[in-house]
Amino acid sequence: MRAKDIMSSPVYTAGQSASVESAAELMTAMGVTALPVVDTNGTLVGMVSESDLLWHRVPSDPTTQVRRHPDTEADSRPGTVVEVMSRYPLVTRPGADVAEIADQMLQNDVRSMPVVDDDQRLVGIISRRDILRAMVRGDDVLAAEVQHRLDEYSDGQSRWTATVEGGVATVAGEFDDETERTVVTVLARTVPGVAAARIGEVTSS
Template identity: 40%
Template sequence: MTKARDLMSRPVISVGPDDTVREAVTRLTGKGFAALPVVDEGGRVVGIFSESDAVRATLRAGDGGDHRDDPVSTAMTSPVEVVSPGTDMVTVAERMLAGRLRCLPVVEEGLLVGVVARRDLLRTLLRDDDVVAADVRALLDDYAGSRRRWRVEVTGGAVVIGGEFADRAERAVVTALAHTAAGVNAVELRPVTGLALRWDD
């Protein structure tokens, strides 16, 4: 199944808690993002600065002041929800929908390693099977030294790889490679006889 590591965008554009709201808004609008993670000097996520946070910070109803040069820490949303690289796509989607989140930082050992935005989810969900098949074929051809050794078919993100496999180790490598292609949610290996291989054979 597709994991957060397969969906996330990197390198990550972020802002620091001491950056100004003005600087953060410039990065948001300049890169076309809906939200940015706020990261401290140690690389740890301390908040999220979204378009909504930007609007609230620049307008601050009623006080008449200009808050564009205030630090991001005064406007960001905190605490922030994060996921690990191994979190599956379904869980990522459910958490984003439940929390109405524009993006989810991906954190490994406490440090920011990527971001999953709504568009990353949509790109994977809407990926054409032909595109997924082409990506898997390219990965397998590279592994095989540009010799096409396997037949690849994709239906709804489920990949079937047919052909000859040297041994158990090669089957494991082929399966792992196929899983790295975006949009892949299942992989099945079939020998030339057309019978599905079992992992205990």
């Protein structure tokens, strides 16, 4: 399973000149914990999270000593996201393996990762919730989705029968040639939650 199979797209983003207040409002309204920050060309330049906003915007108690952010003056309160965002965020590619993404998230203690193309343009985002959702889908649900994709490919004709056991899809039926066999294999494997696909030998129909 690849990043492109489970990523959310389009992505809620903040521009470099967006205010801290508007970013906080968007996070609250959309129920997200972080926003990619992009320039006018859609290129990723940073990430702003709830913790970034809280660190800079919640006033400290003047009667207590609180450690302040090292990049922020004690009495300054930044107004734009570019002033509080984390630069050079951890990113991934559309073709990256989801298991590797999950490992990177855990090792780096991040809750979401932007997905970028070769030009660093934002194409999606993956959260821990997206990964968990894909992992907990039952075999029956996966089989139904694989079957639906195969039926669509064959213009509504039930040429193949899909079953899933332990996340592994098995497709039974006949194939016109090796190309069709490859296409069916790819269709089965791209269903989020399917770990592998098993296809029968090529047979003339």
